[in-house]
Amino acid sequence: DIVMTQTPLxxxxxxxxxxxxxxxSSQSLVQSDGNTYLSWLQQRPGQPPRLLIHKISNRFSGxxxxxxxxxxxxxxxxKISRVEAEDVGVYYCMQATQFPRTFGQGTKVxxx
Amino acid sequence: xxxxVQSGAEVKKPGASVKVSCKASGYTFTSYDINWVRQATxxxxxxxxxxxxxxxxxxYAQKFQGRVTMTRNTSISTxxxxxxxxxxxxxxxxxxxxxxxxxxxxxxxxxxxxxS
Numbered sequence: 001d002i003v004m005t006q007t008p009l010x011x012x013x014x015x016x017x018x019x020x021x022x023x024x025s026s027q028s029l030v031q032s033d034g035n036t037y038l039s040w041l042q043q044r045p046g047q048p049p050r051l052l053i054h055k056i057s058n059r060f061s062g063x064x065x066x067x068x069x070x071x072x073x074x075x076x077x078x079k080i081s082r083v084e085a086e087d088v089g090v091y092y093c094m095q096a097t098q099f100p101r102t103f104g105q106g107t108k109v110x111x112x
Numbered sequence: 113x114x115x116x117v118q119s120g121a122e123v124k125k126p127g128a129s130v131k132v133s134c135k136a137s138g139y140t141f142t143s144y145d146i147n148w149v150r151q152a153t154x155x156x157x158x159x160x161x162x163x164x165x166x167x168x169x170x171x172y173a174q175k176f177q178g179r180v181t182m183t184r185n186t187s188i189s190t191x192x193x194x195x196x197x198x199x200x201x202x203x204x205x206x207x208x209x210x211x212x213x214x215x216x217x218x219x220x221x222x223x224x225x226x227x228s
Contacts, residue, residue, distance in 0.1 A: 037213045037214070039213075039214050039215070041157075041215070048207055048218040048219065048220055048221050049149075049157065049207070049209075049215065049218055050218065051214060051215055051216050051217075051218075054213070054214040054216070055214075060216060092156065092157055094157070094215075096212075096213040096214060099171060099173075100159050100173040100174070101147070101159040102159065103156055103157040103158070103159070104156075105156050106156045106157075
């Protein structure tokens with residue numbers, strides 16, 4: 001199974017300041033079709049997960065442009081350019097290149 | 113708008129089975145796979161398996177092989193996940209989510225509590 005490792009596990013951030021979360025996979029996520037199936041999910045307290053970004057850098061419908069994804073191969077990053085109060089929650093990376101699908105441990109973003 | 117609406121919370125005894133439903137609306141049910149993901153309280157996300165609603169084909173995580181069954185009723189656009197031989201470690205919120213590669217829409221979750 002592909003192991004997804006996120007850092008940090010906790011990220012206290014000042015409102016209006018940037019935040020960055022890293023995700024590393026134990027093997028390349030490049031699929032034979034040339035796509036890299038790495039997604040980022042946000043889970044607000046008491047809510048189901050919500051898709052933010054798919055295929056490394058594609059924002060899902062309705063996701064604010066302060067969220068951006070980057071990376072390649074085994075190393076990926078989610079950035080929030082200016083954290084807002086509604087961004088509090090846990091963020092997960094997820095790979096869908098291979099079965100079984102696997103998730104990172106989650107990174108808790110909270111306001112300082 | 114796309115919606116996945118799940119059945120309500122369940123309390124089961126160890127050894128019993130539970131069947132969770134996921135009713136889809138706002139899109140063609142047979143056009144997108146349904147995946148099931150669970151989350152124990154305060155823990156991360158765990159993928160359980162997928163089902164193609166058109167063909168009925170399924171794929172399960174090895175951890176759940178032999179205990180999980182994913183089915184569907186296309187006439188009512190509903191997917192089901194049944195987990196048998198329940199144990200306390202199966203206490204979790206179970207989510208259905210749409211998509212082969214990407215969980216673009218998620219159900220609200222169904223809490224399954226396993227307790228004697």
